[in-house]
Amino acid sequence: MTRFIHDQFSKDYLEELLKPYGKVQAPSRVAAEVREIDVLFSPFSTQTANLATLGLLGKMATTSAIFEPFRNPASKEEITDCLLKLLEVRNAIQREANRTKTPISAxxxxxxxxxxxxxxxxxxxxxxxxxxxxxxxxxxxxxxxxRTAIVVIHQLPCTQETLWLRILGRGRVQQRAIDELAALPANHPFQRVTLELLYSLQQNLRINQNIETDDRELVMRLAPLYQEDRERARQEGLQQGLQQGEQQLILRLLNRRFGEIDLSLIEQVQRLSIEQLEALGEQLLDFSEVADLAAWLNQQQETKNQ
Incomplete structure (x- = not known):
């Protein structure tokens, strides 16, 4: 179960990092047996120079790319399946080129x-x-x-250039990368969104009772970081920014849990105070359906009107 939580985090993470620089499809379906590509990326020609911000990941994204991240070591069967996806994409491009009678560029x-x-x-x-x-x-x-490479994350050198890939590692490799991420300047273009995705991952892992040792250690590492982050925001008087960040985190968790939710419920969540948002963050772990969320929000409104 937790593997799928990490899979969704990896897709969301790569999409957030790459979408300023090109078109991202995550996931993207290909023909044949309806295989799904985790992340299919096509760079904007005007943004390729700016990809240097992402170091090694940016270097990989200077041309069209398929990213297939694995939480556990990829087996030969899984890598072969990735190659089949690439060949199917190539065949689709070739068919379109034949139809339009245009050459395929590299x-x-x-x-x-x-x-x-x-x-x-x-x-x-x-x-x-x-x-x-x-x-x-x-x-x-x-x-x-x-046109394929196997990127062994735990063999990458621990440098700024590889940080954005090492975030997708496991155990000590991932924890060290998180430490480096937290040490980045607060105005770094990808620090905030990455931390928010990691906090969302932490909450999703907490919902599961049976998680691996690596996941327990990840939850423990992120918990104080989240508390420090929230306290720092309070001390700096960034109440509005903190509230918006809490809203985004809660809405992201609700979407992961229940899929699309009604606009009226989203608007009610956006009107909650920071204290109520924090309470909702704890309470939603016990929600089993959207009706539980609606009932909780109605209770908050009734309390306010008393």
């Missing part, structure tokens, strides 16, 4: 990036993957015409 066919925490030597050698001198340690390229 940049139209996406590059596949398989993001895995670890990978055995057997996996790397079995796919004929190898390092390149102009790329960092941990990025293994398959033969040229396959």
């Amino acid at each position: 940049g139209e066919i996406p590059h596949l990036w398989v993001l895995t925490p670890t990978a055995s030597e057997t996996i790397i050698s079995g796919f004929g993957a190898s390092l390149k001198s102009d790329w960092v340690e941990g990025v293994y390229f398959l033969p040229e015409y396959l």
Whole structure:
């Protein structure tokens, strides 16, 4: 169960980082057996220079790309499935080119990036993957015409350039990346949105009773960071910003839990005070359906009117 929570976090995270620079489809369906691509990205031609902000991830996104992140080490079957998705996308592009009688440019066919925490030597050698001198340690390229690389996150050097990929690691690698993220200047363009996604991940993990050791440690690491973040905002007098951030977090959790919710309920949540939002954040863990949320909001309104 928690694997799917991490899968959704990875898709949301990559989408948030990449959407200022291009078109993101997450997930994107391809033909044949209706396989879903986790993140399909096409850069805006005017934004490629700005991708340097994302370091190694930005370098990967300078051309069309498919990102397939894995919480657990990707198996040979999973990597093969990713290759099938790439080939199906390539075939779709070829069919369209044949229909319109236009040539395919090299940049139209996406590059596949398989993001895995670890990978055995057997996996790397079995796919004929190898390092390149102009790329960092941990990025293994398959033969040229396959347009694919296996990115072993736990082998990446601990530098600013790799931070945005190491956030998708596990255990100590991920926790160190979170520490580095928290140390970034508050005005960094991606610090706030990443922290909010991590806080949402933390809340989703807390809902589950049976979670792995790595997940328990992640929840414990994020809890004080969230409290410090909230207290810092209070001390700086950023009550309005804090309230908006709390609203976004609560609405994100509600959407994850129940899907699309009625606009009237969203408006009621947006009118809650910061104290009520904090109370809702704890209470929603016990909600089983949208009706529970509506009843809770009505109770808050009745209390206010007394």
